[in-house]
Amino acid sequence: MELNAMHRQYDVAVLGAGIAGSAVAKALADRGWETVLIDQRQFPRHKVCGEFLSPESQAILRALGLHEAVQSLQPSRINRTRLILNGGDALELAMPGIALGISRHSMDSMLHNEAVKAGVELQTATTVTSVLPRDKGYTIQTKQNTEPRTVMARAVIAAWGASRRSGLPGPSPNSTAKKYIGIKSHFSGVEAEPVVELYFFSGGYIGVCPVEHGIVNITALVEHDAFQGHAATITGLIEAAARRNPVICQRLSQAVPIPGTQAAVAPVHLTRKPLAWDILPRVGDAMLMLPPLCGDGMSMALRSAQLCSSFADSYLHGNLSLSQWKHEYSQSIRREFLGPLRWGWLIQSLVNKPILSTAALRLARMTPRVADRLLRATRLKEIDFLEL
Template sequence: MTVTETDAAVLGGGLAGSLIAKSLAEKGWRTLLVDRNRFPRHKVCGEFLSPEVRQMLDAAGLTDRVSALRPAAVERVRLISAEGGRVDIPLPGIAMGLSRFRLDEALHEAAAEAGARVRTSSAVLSVERLSDESCEVRVRRGSGIEIIRARTVIAAWGANGQAAVTGFSGPATPGNPANPAPSALVDRGRSTLYPWSRSAPDYMGVKSHYTGIEMEPVVELYLFPGGYLGLCPVEDGLVNASALLSRDAFRGAGKSVSALLEAAAQRCPPLHSKLKRGLPVPGAQAAVAPVKLNRRPNPWDMVPRLGDSSVMIPPLCGDGMSMALRSARLCAPLADGYLRGELSLAGWEEQYVRAVKRTFGGPLRWGRLLQSSLGSPAVVRMLLRLAQLSPGVASGLLKATRLKPEGEN
């Protein structure tokens, strides 16, 4: 067993974890970034970087690094129903399509160059807060155990990453009343700020890259009974197909990613016609389950939580990566103030929880409203018709699900 001491231990090497590790290392803090997986890796993600991400990349000094990965340009969103109805909605700026296979590795390199130590293939077993000034993390690395003693721990392990970690009360969900969400965000389930439902279905996410599919600078969202699938152009002429599917609706569709994507395409003739033109890229498939969209926001559970471990917007909004990066941007200066002794742990929690509420409340509310509405084919037809007749309404709904530029909240 080895013992490592550090100022900040960041648990989870996705976008939020990598960005805050880079930020803290640049401030001179000893920073350790830990993730249980090997990288680079494919993961379920829409791989769509919305226009507001550009401002954050600039502020973080990452614009040139990301541009070097040759992301695809995206100018519009196209909604397509199973019946063939469609509508195009212009984006308020140029978005980007970029695979997580490339992006995650690039952010790890940026964090390491800033001075952070990056450890992958390292599974977090437990987190214990010893005092307001110290935490202890147990990590399995290969056949050995490492003890990390950190002045602070930041959780960025995604929506399901906490499941195997002891020391936490569990995710804040309607089915887990022992761990209610912070009172600053919801009032024991009665608030309409973040609507949720006990009967909300469980979903699964699947993705695959394709070659041979011609795409305009458009992200296409196909809506069909039981779920939806987005096609987004990414680097090197590839197309990312990512779907959110109801586990009940697709229970008999098979267990492989290819079988599930084929079952989805069978429910949506325009999607079937599109996918049959391409070929799946071997090894570029991924799946995740369960995906629980009724999970209450939980930005603090003993330690600050970033990205999907804190809040998760429905994937159809296409703003998940933007929200992950923004959560790191919100938390980093507070973490720096805490480590400098200028901010107490309680003060950090209060300010971060308030910032999450202020920044993500509107997009989450509208995103969950759209998610619940699009489960009905009749509602889909009505919304597409409304968008065709009143393009301003469609653009307004799109804007409602997006983050405001930094400084405008």
């Protein structure tokens, strides 16, 4: 219902138009709820992301009605994982199905199109300045350019990523935790194998994933202190990181960065605890940052959107109270994500210790079934890993 041009009433407001926010907004619009999706940035744009959709995500994409739209983007098909330590020791494992490599630039644009087709009102370049509870809902103050607006919604879902937003709900990050820098760039001139690779070195890791059109996405997560002052550009920092692992350094020797695809984010706090609800329900990176070895960030975003939209629908129908929504959603997130999180950090801790990581990798090559089970333990669980 439109009250006036500056004052709107919705069933749901989703704050943040990344993967999780766009998916949860579409899912709720598909169920008939009047939904607004708000983001402070313009789209499409490149974002720091591994750009990897694991086999476990395929059933989720189908459930959200996004499978065909993703396929239309012509993603790369990936069937193996490769881990490479600083000394050159490597472990390669088959995946439990087909994974997809797809850029966030393409993925976000597609998700926005699908959300709008479902009936979502998309507001980008719009800053949320406050979210205030009111009787039977929330009042949201926004600003687009210099124009203030007021949005009212029965429910609000936080999908604003890992960074705390000034004036909005959320805990402050642990100031003593180790800080990382996340960087990414697309490259040509790199052989695009059907493999997602992780190269480890002292102070971080580099991920390599083929995406659409024969392009390769290179991401790096590096310790802030270990690389402070090493390079003034994103591609320079990627080159500095690559020099710490001779295998990836050689792999990128003929790589040519594609202009306009660079992105960075800092600080990244990997030790942030899962938080499914803090005044508002949270989805995607706003809820949880998975360790790199889980390799499942995009799937996690989609799964959290799928779970949250189901509980939100019940709440809006009057079948759940707000406290019941909070309890049941939080329990679901804990049940599905804590296992992969614990295993991911356990394996991550081994990788960060050169002697232990080399011994563990050699043992894994001798017992591939055990290695395969450990890798699966870091991933979301889906009953049917459907082949594409």
